[in-house]
Amino acid sequence: MEQYIEDYNLTKLTTPLLKWFHAHARSLPWRDEPTPYHVWVSEIMLQQTRVEAVKGYYDRFLKCLPDVKALSECPEDELLKLWEGLGYYNRVRNLQAAARQVMEDYNGIIPSSPKELLQLKGIGSYTAGAISSIAYQYPQPAVDGNVFRVITRVCADDSDISKPAFRKRVEKALREVIPEDAPGDYNQALMDLGAMVCVPNGRPHCEECPWELMCESRKAGTQLEYPNKPKKAKRKIEKKTVLIIRDGDHVLIQKRPKTGLLAGLYELPAMEGQPGRREIIEYVERLGFEPLHIKKVEDAKHIFSHIEWHMKGYVVSVAESTHLPKELLMVEFATIQREYAIPSAFSAYLKYIKTF
DNA sequence: AACGCGGGGTG
DNA sequence: CACCCAGCGTT
Structure with missing residues (x-):
């Protein structure tokens, strides 16, 4: 049985994954016209937030603030009203601070490299990877909760996913296999697989999974033991x-x-x-x-x-x-x-x- | 490395 | 009830 991501040959997963994605990709508002601004706004809204919750906010936000300039100039109370009920309100203040940064430092053009994106407030390694790969076809992984779940299950890797060092290991392993010609599809395919097949809460739908016969936790019947994440403190x-x-x-x-x-x-x-x-x-x-x-x-x-x-x-x-x-x-x-x-x-x- | 930061869906 | 969600910033 494989134990660590480094021991598993991730290369063989790519073709079945992309084939599955082309047949089953979710239709989502921010996928209609994936400009850097659209991807950015959607990714910030989606941080720790379910797709279904974001759907009610995304269109209204873009209609009110259609571009980086409008966002950079919006009064704070209006910004918070647009975010009301979505939670984690610092996200929208950071989004605006970053928009002002983009206006000043990049003449309103959102940068494309993960390195530059990482300098913007509210953009961490996941979001930098998502924007650069989905909007700019930059071959960078985007490791979120879905990807942790899917990858630890297929490899049967029981590493503690809350450790920053493990995220780096996953990013390195994926960077070596991410297809140069479809990095955005690859990242979104991993997330869709995690959202629709290799689901959180309850048993995964392994019979629908393109990796069914290559999945180490499936072979062992231990899917629910992954990902390994320590329990949180009591409220x-x-x-x-x-x-x-x-x-x-x-x-x-x-x-x-x-x-x-x-x-x-x-x-x-x-x-x-x-x-x-x-x-x-x-x-x-x-x-x-x-x-x-x-x-x-x-x-x-x-x-x-x-x-x-x-x-x-x-x-x-x-x-x-x-x-x-x-x-x-x-x-x-x-x-x-x-x-x-x-x-x-x-x-x-x-x-x-x-x-x- | 540990903690603060929303709100809601799901088993 | 517990767990988790397209995570990030601060300390």
């Missing part, structure tokens, strides 16, 4: 109390800090822990409001990858205030919906803005 639980502070049809929102979780998005104000009504009222008064009425609403939970928010919720009706602190905004629901990016974590409570 931390944070208790908080979310306040829907409303006056008529306006509600209080505030901008989150520039760094950290959900940086730069807007949120409903919240208190640490689970204060009683007395403390909540005092808190609202300290914000500069006159509370008229307080009503408890349902609990909510939101799960991030590393944190869980366990939330209590209160609707606090307040008197119309003439002046409020600078960092606080009293906004109509329709305006929030149109202009302010609010993370999904608050979705359980946003409905009280509209219907109450």
Whole structure:
């Protein structure tokens, strides 16, 4: 049995893979017209994000920001609104920072070599490989989670895929066999095979796989043991109390800090822990409001990858205030919906803005 | 090398 | 519930 990628002859995989790809390639919006800008935007959206989730954002983003110049000039709040709900919001700030870099250093033309692409914010080894190979036919591997899964299974390589050294070994092995005349197809074929046949979550569909008879883990019946990835730490639980502070049809929102979780998005104000009504009222008064009425609403939970928010919720009706602190905004629901990016974590409570 | 960073689909 | 997803930047 093969054990390491270096012991496996990857050359024999290429022809069956490309033949399979030409018959079964997914039809995806960003494959219609794979310009460097289109590939770039799609690859950033696809980082740690499912294809199905990206489909709802890609066309709208390009329609609003059709080229590098438009992206480089877009106000941050509009940028975040276009990304609202997609997660990992630093991706879109880095994308814009990189667009400005491209305008300044490359006269608006996205560079083609992995080395230059790697200098741009938000572009790491995977994305550099994807852009250079798919948009520019540069013979560079693009190793993502799909490729790790497909390759470790076919070779029965039980190396820890979370180690950067293993990524480098996979890239080196693939660089030696990637077809010069179809590097983009080769990389996309590996990803499609991982997405459609050699799937995560559950058993792979080996009977449909072009590599069925060459796959070491298939021969051993050990497909589910790959890829070898250490388990993640348990999530931390944070208790908080979310306040829907409303006056008529306006509600209080505030901008989150520039760094950290959900940086730069807007949120409903919240208190640490689970204060009683007395403390909540005092808190609202300290914000500069006159509370008229307080009503408890349902609990909510939101799960991030590393944190869980366990939330209590209160609707606090307040008197119309003439002046409020600078960092606080009293906004109509329709305006929030149109202009302010609010993370999904608050979705359980946003409905009280509209219907109450 | 370890950790922070979203949100949702799936078994 | 746990796991994972077209990863990257920071420390």
